[in-house]
Amino acid sequence: MTSALVPFQLSASPLSREHCPPVIHAICLDIDDTVIDYTGSARSALSELIGRDDMWQAWQRVTDEYSARAVAGELDHVTMRRTRTKAFLADLGVLLDDEAVAELEERRLRRMHHSWRLFPDTRPCLDWLRAAGFTIAAVTNASAPHQRARLETLGISRFFDVVVSAGELGVAKPDPAIFHEACHQLGVPPAQTLHVGDRADLDAAAARAAGLHGVWLNRSGAELETAAPMIETLADLPELLVTDYRTPTLTSASGVPTPRG
Numbered sequence: 001m002t003s004a005l006v007p008f009q010l011s012a013s014p015l016s017r018e019h020c021p022p023v024i025h026a027i028c029l030d031i032d033d034t035v036i037d038y039t040g041s042a043r044s045a046l047s048e049l050i051g052r053d054d055m056w057q058a059w060q061r062v063t064d065e066y067s068a069r070a071v072a073g074e075l076d077h078v079t080m081r082r083t084r085t086k087a088f089l090a091d092l093g094v095l096l097d098d099e100a101v102a103e104l105e106e107r108r109l110r111r112m113h114h115s116w117r118l119f120p121d122t123r124p125c126l127d128w129l130r131a132a133g134f135t136i137a138a139v140t141n142a143s144a145p146h147q148r149a150r151l152e153t154l155g156i157s158r159f160f161d162v163v164v165s166a167g168e169l170g171v172a173k174p175d176p177a178i179f180h181e182a183c184h185q186l187g188v189p190p191a192q193t194l195h196v197g198d199r200a201d202l203d204a205a206a207a208r209a210a211g212l213h214g215v216w217l218n219r220s221g222a223e224l225e226t227a228a229p230m231i232e233t234l235a236d237l238p239e240l241l242v243t244d245y246r247t248p249t250l251t252s253a254s255g256v257p258t259p260r261g
Contacts (some may be wrong), residue, residue, distance in 0.1 A: 022213060022245050022246065023245070024193070024241060025134065028196070028212070029195075030197030030198060031140045034234075036122075045109075045112035049108045066083060066087070067172075071171065116150055125238070132247070136159055139164050140165050169181055176206070183212070194214075195213070204229075205227070215229050215230070216229070
């Protein structure tokens, strides 16, 4: 399906694209640091655990390494978290047995879970997308049970038609397979699906490479060149959809979004 659609998009002339913007039926959203303030919660919990706030980048590097092993099926999620934390502490010169590490990791998780919060622009954007008639998928490299629990706890699970996770699928972003699986579950081809995420590489660029339309949510205001459209807040997504794309559900003559039904 993707191979039949992407060459057509690439061969279209700039003039034809200008006068015939792409049709979008479905929206895929990254979760952590796109919908939920993951970094704020996780960094606060880590700082409380180790008593300092200058090791976040090191923590992310170790987490990426062990998360990849979990996606590959080498470790289950619980074991991944504990071995990751043990390795991180060992790098700091803190050598603890498995029982002590497990206790510290559970303490970190409790602190983090108590501080989950949505970004202020999340719920208004989801309300708009749902009212406008889009189908919506969560596409995440995190554990599916944990993400579903977060979405439920924060009261937004009802907005998502499907949740596609690297842990369940066995491949992670930027692999095209995770985007294609989301499109398959939504019943919408990649060329009619738009993905939004906070990573220019893993989200926007990877989605475009998979045949979707990718949008980079640049909350930090980072200066980085990308071929994908960029927004600084989810509050900008409705305007982008109205001005740069087409959908059968947004058809009022005035250009103001008209919800389906």
